[in-house]
Amino acid sequence: MTRLLLICILYLSVNINASAQWFDAKGRATVVNDDKDIARNMAVQDALQHALLYTGAQVNSISQLSNGLLNSDRFEVRSSGSVRNLLLVSEEIIDGVMTVQIRADIMPSKSTCHASTTTKYIALTKFPLRNRQQAVNGAIFDVGSESAQQLFEQMSVFKGSYLASKLLPINQVIAPHSQPFISDQSNTSAPQLLAAQADSQYLLTGEIQDVSLAKPTSKWFGMANNNPMRQFIASYTLFDGLTGEKVWSKRYSTQAPWTFERTEKIDPATQEFWSNVYGASIVSQFKQLTNDLNIFMQCQNLRGQVIKVDNEFVTVNLGKRHGLKVGDELMVHHATQFTDNRGILRQSTQVNGTTLQIRTIYNNHLEAIAKDGPLYGDIQSDAIVSLKPN
Numbered sequence: 001m002t003r004l005l006l007i008c009i010l011y012l013s014v015n016i017n018a019s020a021q022w023f024d025a026k027g028r029a030t031v032v033n034d035d036k037d038i039a040r041n042m043a044v045q046d047a048l049q050h051a052l053l054y055t056g057a058q059v060n061s062i063s064q065l066s067n068g069l070l071n072s073d074r075f076e077v078r079s080s081g082s083v084r085n086l087l088l089v090s091e092e093i094i095d096g097v098m099t100v101q102i103r104a105d106i107m108p109s110k111s112t113c114h115a116s117t118t119t120k121y122i123a124l125t126k127f128p129l130r131n132r133q134q135a136v137n138g139a140i141f142d143v144g145s146e147s148a149q150q151l152f153e154q155m156s157v158f159k160g161s162y163l164a165s166k167l168l169p170i171n172q173v174i175a176p177h178s179q180p181f182i183s184d185q186s187n188t189s190a191p192q193l194l195a196a197q198a199d200s201q202y203l204l205t206g207e208i209q210d211v212s213l214a215k216p217t218s219k220w221f222g223m224a225n226n227n228p229m230r231q232f233i234a235s236y237t238l239f240d241g242l243t244g245e246k247v248w249s250k251r252y253s254t255q256a257p258w259t260f261e262r263t264e265k266i267d268p269a270t271q272e273f274w275s276n277v278y279g280a281s282i283v284s285q286f287k288q289l290t291n292d293l294n295i296f297m298q299c300q301n302l303r304g305q306v307i308k309v310d311n312e313f314v315t316v317n318l319g320k321r322h323g324l325k326v327g328d329e330l331m332v333h334h335a336t337q338f339t340d341n342r343g344i345l346r347q348s349t350q351v352n353g354t355t356l357q358i359r360t361i362y363n364n365h366l367e368a369i370a371k372d373g374p375l376y377g378d379i380q381s382d383a384i385v386s387l388k389p390n
Contacts, residue, residue: 123198195241227257256281
């Protein structure tokens with residue numbers, strides 16, 4: 001059922017004194033089993049996600065749609081950005097792919113974080129499957145590795161407070177509780193080693209917990225469907241690459257019809273898998289994940305490490321690509337670790353009294369001198385530095 005020039009009024013945290021702006025965006029989705037309504041829903045979600053992320057609005061969830069209409073009571077936008085009107089301008093289907101164009105009335109967010117202008121880099125590991133037996137149907141045993149690749153590609157072009165730096169060729173299981181993995185006798189954790197290997201400030205790892213196939217259901221979003229539903233439930237954890245501490249984690253769940261034959265083997269590395277409604281639902285989960293990470297990372301202060309100490313200046317593994325410039329000031333922190341009486345490894349830092357000022361900057365490193373007076377010998381290699389607030 002075609003719905004053109006459809007206006008959905010979303011009363012979501014609207015500030016009538018603030019100026020909003022109309023943004024156009026396109027979204028795409030594959031039409032599976034001639035279910036145009038499902039394809040339209042997913043395409044509108046895709047387009048709206050692009051519009052929100054482009055303007056900087058921070059969205060909590062692009063949730064379900066019903067018969068092509070956004071359910072305003074299920075749609076949430078953080079107070080830093082508001083959507084007032086949504087117009088579905090056009091839709092077309094070419095070669096089984098529905099493309100929609102929307103126009104959204106959005107008030108862009110204005111961050112008050114001094115770190116919001118900097119870019120942090122995140123390294124990723126591949127995602128292991130908790131239960132490989134669940135992947136037998138379709139033989140999607142590589143869905144964890146290929147999911148990490150898809151997420152990496154999406155994060156690499158994301159225009160926000162971070163970028164993906166490297167996809168490491170290992171499966172990294174999430175650390176229990178908040179204690180980091182200890183990899184050697186020097187108390188250096190695996191997240192620290194892996195982040196250093198990728199020259200990144202953070203490490204993102206995860207685990208695919210459920211890809212089970214349920215029995216066929218009679219309805220999906222209120223529409224007839226005879227295909228079984230397949231789960232994609234995953235947990236993701238972000239580690240501070242300098243300290244090894246877990247700083248963020250979240251569990252995501254989605255499901256979609258499994259439209260392939262039960263005996264058919266599907267390679268998760270193919271476009272056939274990712275253009276299918278099940279693969280598209282996973283991509284939608286990744287879009288939400290990239291946005292959630294942006295919300296968290298936006299106000300995280302940019303930090304790096306001293307990698308070389310000379311008589312008059314120090315070299316730091318931060319540079320232009322992180323959003324720094326000549327004249328910016330840096331604080332120095334000396335990191336220490338201790339084990340408390342419960343056997344838990346704790347992190348601690350001490351602030352050095354010397355303020356560093358950038359004198360020369362390159363793409364991925366910089367040289368800084370002491371702002372006031374000579375550079376004393378108490379700043380050593382591996383000391384942590386952070387951008388000083390204005």
